[in-house]
Amino acid sequence: MESSIKLLDDRTDQATRQMLQKVVERKRKFDKYKLRHLIIMWATVFLSFFYFFYIYQTIMKPYSYSFASMFSTYVNQSVNFYYLIFIVGLYGLMNLLREKREKAEKEYHALRCEIIDKSKDLWKKEDEWKNRHTVFEMMKANYDINLYHENK
Template sequence: MESEILLLDDRTDQATRQMLQKVIDKKRKFDKLKLRHLLVMWTTIFLCFFYFYYLYKVVLTPYSYSFASMFSQFVNQSSNLYVLVIIVGLYGFMNLLREKREKAEKEYHALRCEIIDKSKDLWKKEDEWKNRHKVFEMMKKNFDINLYHESK
């Protein structure tokens, strides 16, 4: 458990601390998947750009007089097949990471909204209710998790 959450001794009970820890874990998972998706997406875009530029310079421009000669030149170089397979694989991996990222975002947002909805139950006592803003501020400052509003 995070040290900041452990320092919330009198402000929260153990169940609330566990919920806060879970929302932190979900946020980290979402951020990690978001970064991976972005990295693979830009790698795919740059690789496609450079590959199409290569095809333009090596295949399209010198053999533009005939489609059959362009096609035969493209097929004669086996590296074209390998690069094409790599690009298609990266595109598929990018879509897989996008789906995982969206799922992680939904899980994170659902848990965050659950904490917001149940805040009256989680901080039942009067003094806990008055000090909950300190917990919310700590979560916002340390982990960039907004527990004040449900909107993203």
């Protein structure tokens, strides 16, 4: 369990601390997939651009007089096939990571909203209810998790 969550001894009970720990874990999972998706997306964009620039310089420009000669030159160079397969594979990986990112975001957002909805049950006593803002501020400051509002 995170040390800052462990330090909430008098402000929360054990179940609430576990819920806060789970929302931190899901936030980290979401951030991990978000970063991976972003890196693969930009790698796909840049490599696609350079691949098409390479095709333009080596095939389209010198053989622009005939489509048949462009096509036969493209097919005769086996490296073009490998580049194309690699870029299509990156595109597929990008889509796979996008789906995982969206799933992780839904899980994170659902648990965050559940904590917000159950906040009256989690901090039942009046002194706990008045001090819950310190828990919310700690979560916002340490983990960038907003527990004040359900909207992202």
